[in-house]
Every structure is written in structure tokens, then in C-alpha cells.
Amino acid sequence: MGQRIIFQRQPRIVAVSTIAGTKECEGIVGRYVETALADDMFGESTYEKAECKMLSHVIDGAITNAHLDRGEVDLIISGDLLNQIISASFAARDFSVPFLGVYGACSTMAESLALAAAFVDGGYFRHVVAATGSHFASAERQYRYPLELGCTRPPQSQWTVTGAGASLVAGEGDGIRITSATLGKVVDYGITDVNNMGAAMAPAAADTILTHFRETGEEPDAYDLIVTGDLGALGSRILKDLTWEKGLDIGENHIDCGEIVYNVLEDEFQGGSGAGCSAIVLNSYLHAKMMAGEFHRILFLATGALLSTVSSGQGESIPCIAHAVTLEK
Amino acid sequence: MGQRIIFQRQPRIVAVSTIAGTKECEGIVGRYVETALADDMFGESTYEKAECKMLSHVIDGAITNAHLDRGEVDLIISGDLLNQIISASFAARDFSVPFLGVYGACSTMAESLALAAAFVDGGYFRHVVAATGSHFASAERQYRYPLELGCTRPPQSQWTVTGAGASLVAGEGDGIRITSATLGKVVDYGITDVNNMGAAMAPAAADTILTHFRETGEEPDAYDLIVTGDLGALGSRILKDLTWEKGLDIGENHIDCGEIVYNVLEDEFQGGSGAGCSAIVLNSYLHAKMMAGEFHRILFLATGALLSTVSSGQGESIPCIAHAVTLEK
Numbered sequence: 001m002g003q004r005i006i007f008q009r010q011p012r013i014v015a016v017s018t019i020a021g022t023k024e025c026e027g028i029v030g031r032y033v034e035t036a037l038a039d040d041m042f043g044e045s046t047y048e049k050a051e052c053k054m055l056s057h058v059i060d061g062a063i064t065n066a067h068l069d070r071g072e073v074d075l076i077i078s079g080d081l082l083n084q085i086i087s088a089s090f091a092a093r094d095f096s097v098p099f100l101g102v103y104g105a106c107s108t109m110a111e112s113l114a115l116a117a118a119f120v121d122g123g124y125f126r127h128v129v130a131a132t133g134s135h136f137a138s139a140e141r142q143y144r145y146p147l148e149l150g151c152t153r154p155p156q157s158q159w160t161v162t163g164a165g166a167s168l169v170a171g172e173g174d175g176i177r178i179t180s181a182t183l184g185k186v187v188d189y190g191i192t193d194v195n196n197m198g199a200a201m202a203p204a205a206a207d208t209i210l211t212h213f214r215e216t217g218e219e220p221d222a223y224d225l226i227v228t229g230d231l232g233a234l235g236s237r238i239l240k241d242l243t244w245e246k247g248l249d250i251g252e253n254h255i256d257c258g259e260i261v262y263n264v265l266e267d268e269f270q271g272g273s274g275a276g277c278s279a280i281v282l283n284s285y286l287h288a289k290m291m292a293g294e295f296h297r298i299l300f301l302a303t304g305a306l307l308s309t310v311s312s313g314q315g316e317s318i319p320c321i322a323h324a325v326t327l328e329k
Numbered sequence: 330m331g332q333r334i335i336f337q338r339q340p341r342i343v344a345v346s347t348i349a350g351t352k353e354c355e356g357i358v359g360r361y362v363e364t365a366l367a368d369d370m371f372g373e374s375t376y377e378k379a380e381c382k383m384l385s386h387v388i389d390g391a392i393t394n395a396h397l398d399r400g401e402v403d404l405i406i407s408g409d410l411l412n413q414i415i416s417a418s419f420a421a422r423d424f425s426v427p428f429l430g431v432y433g434a435c436s437t438m439a440e441s442l443a444l445a446a447a448f449v450d451g452g453y454f455r456h457v458v459a460a461t462g463s464h465f466a467s468a469e470r471q472y473r474y475p476l477e478l479g480c481t482r483p484p485q486s487q488w489t490v491t492g493a494g495a496s497l498v499a500g501e502g503d504g505i506r507i508t509s510a511t512l513g514k515v516v517d518y519g520i521t522d523v524n525n526m527g528a529a530m531a532p533a534a535a536d537t538i539l540t541h542f543r544e545t546g547e548e549p550d551a552y553d554l555i556v557t558g559d560l561g562a563l564g565s566r567i568l569k570d571l572t573w574e575k576g577l578d579i580g581e582n583h584i585d586c587g588e589i590v591y592n593v594l595e596d597e598f599q600g601g602s603g604a605g606c607s608a609i610v611l612n613s614y615l616h617a618k619m620m621a622g623e624f625h626r627i628l629f630l631a632t633g634a635l636l637s638t639v640s641s642g643q644g645e646s647i648p649c650i651a652h653a654v655t656l657e658k
Contacts, residue, residue, distance in 0.1 A: 001403050003427045005453045046643050074330050075512060082637065083412040085432045086645075089515060089635035093648045098332045098512035100440060101635070101650075103414045103430040111429060115444070122451035124334045142639075183404060183427035186418060306418035306430070308411065310471075314375050316415075319422045321430075 002215045003208075004182045011120035012175035013113075013167045013327075016283035017061025019054045021136070021162030024272075024280065027263045032284035033163070034061060040137070040162050048082060051135035054164040054276075055080065056091040058283075059131050062166035066127070066173075073097050073168075074125035077112040081105060081134050081160075081275050082142060088132070097129075106201075106230050107184070107304030108132040109165065109279045110323040114181035116169040117325065126171055133164025134274030143194070143309060156196040158232045158258055158273035165279030176290050180326045182215070184208040186306065188319040194312050198235020198258075198270055201303040204320035205231060206242035208301060212324050213248055220250045224295040227286065228322075229278035229302035230258035232270030257281035278302040290329040298327045331544045332537075333511045340449035341504035342442075342496045342656075345612035346390025348383050350465070350491030353601075353609065356592045361613035362492070363390060369466070369491050377411060380464035383493040383605075384409065385420040387612075388460050391495035395456070395502075399424055402497075403454035406441040408432050410463050410489075410604050411471060417461070426458075435530075435559050436513070436633030437461040438494065438608045439652040443510035445498040446654065455500055462493025463603030472523070472638060485525040487561045487587055487602035494608030505619050509655040511544070513537040515635065517648040523641050527564020527587075527599055530632040533649035534560060535571035537630060541653050542577055549579045553624040556615065557651075558607035558631030559587035561599030586610035607631040619658040627656045 018033045025036040035057065042050040042057075055078065063073055076095060078088035079102040092099035104111040112130035119125045137147055139160040145151045169178065187207045191200040205228050213220070220226060231239055236256040243250050261272035261281055282300060289295045301324040307316070348364040359365065364386065371379040371386075384407065392402055405424060407417035408431040421428035433440040441459035448454045466476055468489040474480045498507065516536045520529040534557050542549070549555060560568055565585040572579050590601035590610055611629060618624050630653040636645070 001453075001455055003403075048639055048643065074332075079432060081413075083639060084410075084434065084635065084637035086635070086637045086640045089648055089650075090640065090645065092515040093517050096514055099515050099650060100444070100512065101432040103408060103432040105413065115429070118447065118451060118453060122447060122453075124447060124451075125330055183429065185425055186422040186428050188422050306413065306415070308413035308415045310377055310412060311415045311419065314377065316419065319418055321418075321428060 003211050004180055004215045006180045007117050007121040007178055009121045010177040010179055011117045011169050011171055012173060012177045014170045014173040014175040015062050015066035015168040016287045017058040017065055018165045018280045018284040019057050019163060020280050024161055024163050027261055029261050029281055029285045032288050033280055047135050047138035051133060051138050052087040052090045055087050055131060055133045056094045058164045058166040059091060059129050062129055062168040066168045068127060070095055073127045073129060075119060075128045077102060077115050078131045079103050079108045080132055081139055105304030105306055106273060106275050107302040107321050107323050108275045109282060110302035110325055113167055113325050114323055117178040120169050120171050128169045129166055130169060131166035132275040132279045134160050134276035136160045136162045139274055154195045155269050156234055158197060158270045159268040160274035161261060161272045161277040163276040163280040165283035167283055177328045178325055179328050182208055182212040182324040184322040186319045186321050188317055190317045192317050197273055197305045198232040199238055200305050200318040201320045202231055202235045202238035202242060204322040205239050205301060205303045208322040208324050209243055210246055210248060220253060223253060223297050223299045226250050226254045226299045228256045230273040231256045231303060232258040234270050296329055300325050300327055332540050333509055333544045335509045336446050336450040336507055338450045339506040339508055340446045340498050340500055341506045343499045343502040343504040344391050344395035344497040345616045346387040346394055347494045347609045347613040348386050348492060349609050353490055353492050356590055358590050358610055358614045361617050362609055376464050376467040380462060380467050381416040381419045384416050384460060384462045385423045387493045387495040388420060388458050391458055391497040395497045397456060402426050402456045402458060404448060404457045406431060406444050407460045408437045409461055410434060410468055434633030434635055435602060435604050436631040436650050436652050437604045438611060439631035439654055442496055442654050443652055446507040449498050449500050457498045458495055460495035461604040461608045463489050463605035465489045465491045468603055483524045484598050485563055487526060487599045488597040489603035490590060490601045490606040492605040492609040494612035496612055506657045507654055508657050511537055511541040511653040513651040515648045515650050517646055519646045521646050526602055526634045527561040528567055529634050529647040530649040531560055531564045531567035531571060533651040534568050534630060534632045537651040537653050538572055539575055539577060549582060552582060552626050552628045555579050555583045555628045557585045559602040560585045560632060561587040563599050625658055629654050629656055
């Protein structure tokens, strides 16, 4: 049957909500973010609690922006980068709504959106929230080093976005239509450098993009934009090389959320990353541009690196995945 | 719309596969397990790699038992207890099949089965594998203490099952029909004792069971068995009290996978737990009994405790969840 699902009823994103940290709101994308944090701790005592509060804030925001009551929401699908996805689970605790936890690392926005679309398209539920987020400080101390150590970051590294985004998917109403989803395979090219996520994830993105265009028979110019989640500058170059080698030139209309989320300063090196990266770019900037009629058709593809500190410590390479959804307005 | 999904096309479990450790295979359930490990390391150098290999083994087993080639499988849905669900992600790397990672702790078997049924029922895919597993030693060192410390276990604790199970869900063929799924909410009664998962999870199980019977209008005797995942002996007693208080008496036909998975010996205390617990009981013992015509209708309900060592360390209580699927033969 191929890897692609076609949503006959064309479920739509009827409302979105985003929140982002101080650094994220300095960039161009930041101008489109709904809530700009003045303090990355969000009034909480720990980074993890701040991350959870951001996620809860955008889930609530998307419901409110859709003019719905919480009782009218049938399902929340969410995940994050933390061990046992505590941000998503604890955020879901605030809502008396059924919950499905997912884990796809930085691919979570596309995974949860594809699942939400399937549940609505299948006629199982009317209103489903897909949400994810990340926090720079909680990710650093979990995956790398506590910030207090002041470790030097290598030039191929990326900066985990502090932010969260949510989409409310419904069966009817005005919004961005989700017309198909291409679910990705786990791809591992043997990269072991945990500071070079772009290189690890690019082959997974290439695999899903090539599959998508092979199965649809479309050309890249059928889309205004082909958007990857957080490959960063280096990973995006690798992606373009990998697809070009296979006869597909996406150079004209490819952008990467990680590349555009920050004003390029020295310390982010390759750009942004984290589940929150594609979540805020999709649900703020891209959503606004689509609703304004500037973009009509986008292939949104979030990529995830499925490693843990334990797997890396045991000498494993980094398996990655990318899921794509087609968005139309 | 309620929390319940009705699967009109009645997707079915056409094949299963299970594997379990030495201790698990000593019990009554163990006689029904497909592959009995002689060595809980499964020939690997670490517990985590053994867990991953078990999961890979049962995914492959379910595909083989369904007389399918890997190329005919459209999707693998899997998750586990480890940080960043590395067992599931690394197992999926072995298969060139689209993958969705989920996290629901010990509720993963029900969550992945409900998702698999939705994808098949919606007509999106023909063959979907739902799988999960756990390993006693990897869970102990991640959630509690390294085994080498020889810590004393408190009497309210449970023993994480070493084992994995997979179900192959298809749109047609002979098998156990999945007729509905009731997706659970996150429920938190404020339990903070990380050694007493049964008490933490029982309210979530009660919430989903009460919702299921309220929405269906059925009585408990409409089922041969109401099966919970891994509440253990104490948690099962709490569940029966909580539902009885709300006017629903499930005492007659309730069993708990954690309670039956081991011969009761001193060191398991309340019984088994872990994502592998309900996975092996469902895909070995319950599957065999249903196929033999001994049970016709089962409400299978796996429960998960959505905590992490970080959340507990930061003083949080334990949010829990339970998803239910109705199985008929």
C-alpha cells in the first residue's frame, strides 16, 4: 500500500497556538509566535516544569483559539524529548481529555499531526489536539551536560528551541487542510556523533521525501515549500545532496525550520533543533503565511533522532526517522 | 463523542508472537509463551540490547506467523519503558517498514493495539504490527537502582517482566476481532510512592473501566474477562474497591496480568509489571484461550504510570493512564 495515507475527508487545522523563549522571539519567526516568554523559566522552579507549562499553555491556547470548550476536545496527542515524555503526560493531566503519548523525538509534530488527521479522517473523533515542545535547558542537561558546567559547543551542533506549538485538527471549519501523510522508516547511516544531528537525520528526511515523490508522482515544484524540521544548515545541505544524487532537486523550494528559527549568531552554529523547533515554525510563521494566502501547498516533514544517552554510551549509532504531512490552503 | 471508538470493519489479530525470560516461563502463563529464553541476556552484552532483541524477535515472529513477508507489513507501532524508547526504535531499524513510536509506559500494548486497529479499520493500511516489551534488569537500573547494589524491595513493589509480545493486526483473515477501543485520560490521585505502582495506576484503570461501561451501557458479565495489565495484587484490590464504590462490580470476572504472570514467590511481592507483562499474557495465554474458544469476549485494559525519575525527584506525584480494547472471537 506504500507509506502514504490519503485523507479523503481532508481534516483541517482550525486553530493553532505557540509559545517561545526570549532567544527564539528575537528572530523573524519569533514575530509570529503567539506568546513570547520574558523569562524562560515561565515562573516555574525547574526547566522541566517550565517545559510542561509551555505545552499545557499551547494546548489550552489552541482549544481557546478554536472557540471550543475542553469538553469538546476528544483527544490530545503529544510527546516531547524528555525521558518518559513527562512534559506531555503531565500537561495532559491538566485536561480531562483522552491522551495518547507518542515518541518521535524532533519528528513529534509531524507524527502527532498525522495521527490526529487519521483519527479525524476516520470519523473516530471530531476535535483532536496535536502538540509538542522542548526546552533548551532541560534538553541540554538530559542529553549533554548541565548548563552550569559551561561546556564548549562544537561547530556542527544545534541549539534546542525553547518553545511549544499545538494544532487543533477538526473535520470541518476554515483552516489548513491535511491531505496526506507519508510515514517514515527508521534510517541509520551509522553516524555516531551526538553533536551532529543534522548529518544523522538528513538520510531519514531524504528517504521519506524520495518515497513521497515516488508514490505521488509529483515534482518538487508541486509545493510552494518543502519544509524540514530541524536539520540545521549542515543537515539541510546534506539532504539536498542526498536527494539530488537520487535525481530529485529540492533546492529551489526547501527550507528548514532549524535554519530559519534564529537570527544567525555565533552560538547556535547550525541553527535550531528540538521538538519545539518545527512545532513553533509550523504553528506560527507557516500557519500565518498559509492563512494569508502566501503559501498554498506545503510538504511539512519533521525529523527525529531516536538515540538516548544509554544507546550512545553503549556504542550504538543514531537511528533517525522523518514523517511528512501535506498541507493545503 | 465519548472516549470510545467503534471499529466498524472489526480489524483482527491474525498472528501473535511472544518471548519471555526464565523466571516468566516458570509460571502458568509461561507455558503458552512462544519462545522461552534460557538466558535473560539473549546473547547480548547489555540488558538494553537484550530488550531490543526480544522486541525485534517478536515483531519478526508475528510477521512470520501471519505468513507474510516484511514487505507486506505497512506499519510497526511500538514503544517501551526505556528513555527515548530505544528498544522500539532500534528494533524498528531492523525492518524496512514505516514506524510510529508511542509512549504509554505499561499501557503500551493497549495503546499500540488501538492505534493499529484504527489504521486498519480506517482503510489506511492492511497489516500493522503492535508490539512492546520490557526487561527486569534494564528497568531496575533506569527507574530504581542497579541490580549490583542488591537493594531490598518493599512489599508493595512489583517485578518488571522480562519479555515481549507482538500482535499482527489485519483487515481480514481468521483471528481475534478488535471491535472497539476506549482511550483513557491521565488520572492522578496524588500517589508519590514509586514502589507502589498498583495504587497509582488503579484509579486510571477504574476511570477507563467506568467510562467504558457507561458509554456502552453493558454490564461486566458481557465479558468473559476484564483483564488489567499490571496492577498487581494490591492494585487489583484497589481497582475492585474503586469501581464497586461507583456501583460497578467487576469482582466476578476481573483478572490482572501482573497477578497471574508469576507463580507467587516471595520476591515478586505484588506480581509482575512492565510493558512486557500485559504484552506476553495477551499474546500467549489469552490469545490461545480465545482461539481455543474458551473465552469469547475480553475487555483488555493496559495501565501505565507516566512518571520519570526526574519527575519524582522534583516532588511530582504519579500520573497514570489506562486504554482499553474489546476483543471478540
